[in-house]
Amino acid sequence: MIRFLSRRCSQAVIVLLLVSIIVFGLTRLLPGGPARAILGVHATPTNIAAFNRENGLDSPLPAQYWHWLSGVLTGNFGFSYVLNQPVSSLLAQRLPKTAFLAGVSVLLAVLIAVPLGLYQAVRRGRADDYAVTTVTFVLYSTPAFWVALLLIDVLAVRLHVFPAEAPQGSFSAIFSDPGALVLPVATITLVSIAAFSRYIRSSVLDELAQDYVRMARSKGARRRVILTRHVLRNALSPVVTLLGLSLPFILSGTLITEQVFNYPGVGLLAFNAAVAQDYPVLLGVVLVVGIGTVVGSLLADIGYALLDPRVHYAGDAGSAR
């Protein structure tokens, strides 16, 4: 177990380093390099040359990377000249909001998708399984922004049940108007349910075919007990890993949702930064989200190992990621 943990953690550290190298590399991809990223599109070549000299950008790349990395490690993500604020304080304002939006939605999605997938698997091949599968299949194939706008069209414009704009302002202000949170949360939840329930359905179907189910049935265990005590427990443990790995997917959905509902999270921040070519902010979001995903999937893997005693910790090719 200790060996597994230390290997998994050291892998995560390597991945984090690579993420930082990728983000650093992206600043080099810009025409004009980081000077362009910081000074903006209107800087003259003279400005850029002067900036490069002042900030040591004429030194070798590894030295520059080290300089940049030590800045990031001390919380210095650069400065947004468009919003006139340090990137770190922008991230500090916005991150909790996105974490809240994504967290609530994913929690709801799991709470709905697990019973739904279980039900579908048990009713496999019947009309109601087909009905649910069809709905989730279509939902799964619909662009998230269209789902959001159909929700707005029906629930906000026609029926006036919920407002179309998310609550604005500080983190606590979000809670002042919970009704306004319904549609953004519903969008991410719906899109995620579609994907999760498909996974859980096939996961449960797999488990139902196992010997232990036949064993439990033949010793006379009640159906309910078999499903909840045996099948669900076994079918759910991969879901923890699934959650960790689906973080980037969920965040992509969150980005779209924030843009549709004008929800002031990091997704909207990144989008506005991209439009304004405010690269320090955009890359700051990329970096922080990347770190969050690596840490998230590390926690998921550890959680999976704790939940599932069958996991082999070391040696076998399967777990050597």
Place this chain on the structure above:
Amino acid sequence: MSLENVTAALSGEEHAGQAGAEAAGGRLWLRAFAGNRLAVAGLAVVILLTLFSFIGPLLYHTDQIHTRLSLETLAPGAGRPLGTDNVGYDQLGRLMVGGQTTLEVAFGAAAVAVVLGVLWGSAAGYLGGLVDGLMMRIVDALLAIPALLLLLFLATVFRPTVLILIIVVGLTAWLVPARLVRGEALSLRNREYVLAARTMGVRTPTIIFRHIVTNSIGTILVNATFQVADAILVVAALSFLGLGIAPPATNWGAMLSDGLNYTYSGYWWLTYPPGIAIVLTVVAFNLIGDGLRDAFGLDARRA
């Protein structure tokens, strides 16, 4: 990246390799696929939509270059079955032109993603050891960054054209096929025939292409199908964020997001035709993918 792909990514590590193509054997998978009514229906939809987009304009002539504001947002009627859009293009003709770009980008991006992923994954899995470790950590790192954020960055740096979109979307999508094929390669590298080939002194690239890749073809084909579906949704999302292809070129995603500005005016013909076209195509590709996966005998959670 969609969850279909995420669940697939799980597989790469959990169960190294199903090598299901072998289990199905020969052309059996084709027969199994043909027996799957949903998958065949999906294939039919894809063929029909492709014909609609590429052959349609030859039969139904419309001007898709010059805007005519005097004809904007006309309701469907005689001579214009789906009305006109917000700058006066005939909507049915636009749907064909947009379909061309949508399908070109989707197939192109899927091809880029699969080729890159297969090369990377088979090399990593076959070589193993430290090389494999490093190559897969790079995949992990790229996978940690939401594709849409990366695309947002790339699309602001490079002005999107069809070719740029193909490359950019493909470059963010190759990670999952890489993980899947690497898993296959890990299990295939110790098979007798691979060992035999190695003993006979066959060069590594030849082994990878002739033995590893060909025996992973089921996994590759299934993932390629899902990649097409994904690419359509990704391009739609990018168009919605305003980073699609510049007019007068268009795609279904751009048509849908343009039309959404007129939702409140009740111009349903601006959103529903492209929206339904997207959903129909993506559902069709997902059905084909599911059908292929069953035909190759791959695990539903892992391919």
